Amino acid sequence: EPEVTQTPSHQVTQMGQEVILRCVPISNHLYFYWYRQILGQKVEFLVSFYNNEISEKSEIFDDQFSVERPDGSNFTLKIRSTKLEDSAMYFCASSKRWGQDFGTEAFFGQGTRLTVV
Amino acid sequence: AQKVTQAQTEISVVEKEDVTLDCVYETRDTTYYLFWYKQPPSGELVFLIRRNSFDEQNEISGRYSWNFQKSTSSFNFTITASQVVDSAVYFCALSEGTGRRALTFGSGTRLQVQP
Numbered sequence: 295e296p297e298v299t300q301t302p303s304h305q306v307t308q309m310g311q312e313v314i315l316r317c318v319p320i321s322n323h324l325y326f327y328w329y330r331q332i333l334g335q336k337v338e339f340l341v342s343f344y345n346n347e348i349s350e351k352s353e354i355f356d357d358q359f360s361v362e363r364p365d366g367s368n369f370t371l372k373i374r375s376t377k378l379e380d381s382a383m384y385f386c387a388s389s390k391r392w393g394q395d396f397g398t399e400a401f402f403g404q405g406t407r408l409t410v411v
Numbered sequence: 412a413q414k415v416t417q418a419q420t421e422i423s424v425v426e427k428e429d430v431t432l433d434c435v436y437e438t439r440d441t442t443y444y445l446f447w448y449k450q451p452p453s454g455e456l457v458f459l460i461r462r463n464s465f466d467e468q469n470e471i472s473g474r475y476s477w478n479f480q481k482s483t484s485s486f487n488f489t490i491t492a493s494q495v496v497d498s499a500v501y502f503c504a505l506s507e508g509t510g511r512r513a514l515t516f517g518s519g520t521r522l523q524v525q526p
Contacts, residue, residue: 327513337456337502339513350513385456399446400514402456 296320298403300386306409307376315371315406317386326369327387327400328361330354337385343369376410383407413438415505417517424493425525432488432520434503440464445479445486446504446514456502462486493524 299318307313319326328340341351343361360372369388373380384407387400414437424430436445447459460470462479470477474491490497500521504514 329514336518337504337514337516339515342513352513383454387456399458399461401458402448404453404455407454 296322296401298386298388298401300384300403300406302406303404304407304409306411309378309410310375313373313376313408315373315384315386315408317369317371317403318367319369319386319388320401321367323388323390323401325349325389325400326361326363327389328371329385329387329402330382331385331405332382340371373408376408378410381408381410413440413443413505413507413515415503415515415517417501417503417520419520420518421521421523423523423525426495427492429489429491430493430522430524432490432501432503432522434486434488434517436484436486436503436505438505438507440507442508444506446506447477447486447488448502448504448516450500450502450519452499459488459501490522493522495524495526498522498524 298320301316305313326343329337330340331337338354339352341355341361342349346363358374362370383405385405386403389400416435419433422430443464445462449457449459460477467479467481476489478487486503500519502519503517506512506514
């Protein structure tokens with residue numbers, strides 16, 4: 295069964311360093327998302343991406359964050375200068391193109407646990 | 412703005428008991444989608460169900476059932492004859508419009524099923 299794949303599963307980085315979280319969405323999906331979950335809290339939306347551009351972003355997604363689809367299969371989230379409060383589980387998700395069946399679920403990857411020290 | 416409330420922070424039941432997880436949502440859109448996701452201890456998010464705002468039929472899938480009531484803006488989830496493997500955090504989520512928009516998650520309900 296197709297699935298969203300995220301690498302690495304766990305990353306530890308020093309405060310101020312840049313990190314890139316990688317995701318391979320399901321191949322026939324065209325909408326991509328990043329969410330994060332601070333330990334013990336709810337899942338929060340960061341950004342959505344369609345047709346090679348950001349379609350929606352939250353207040354959390356400030357200038358320190360960027361997303362890219364560099365090669366048609368990978369979807370990356372970059373944090374330029376990590377802060378302690380960026381420590382969280384980051385989930386990538388993808389969903390299908392909209393057709394006759396408007397509305398479809400987002401499938402989530404297994405997450406990357408980012409620890410900033 | 413949309414909002415999802417899961418008032419039950421944690422529920423503990425004994426195996427084989429039935430349990431209902433509550434979800435109340437707020438939205439100004441007439442078209443929206445509701446979802447339930449399961450997060451087991453391993454941490455991934457597992458999709459359980461999607462419902463659009465025009466379909467109020469209740470749904471049953473094995474031991475799982477969902478009760479969608481627009482009149483009370485609720486989308487409750489019942490597990491019948493709970494099992495230890497059902498232990499997880501369950502999230503209700505809302506997506507406004509045709510569903511391509513971001514999911515707004517509730518704070519989750521942690522379900523502990525004791526043997």
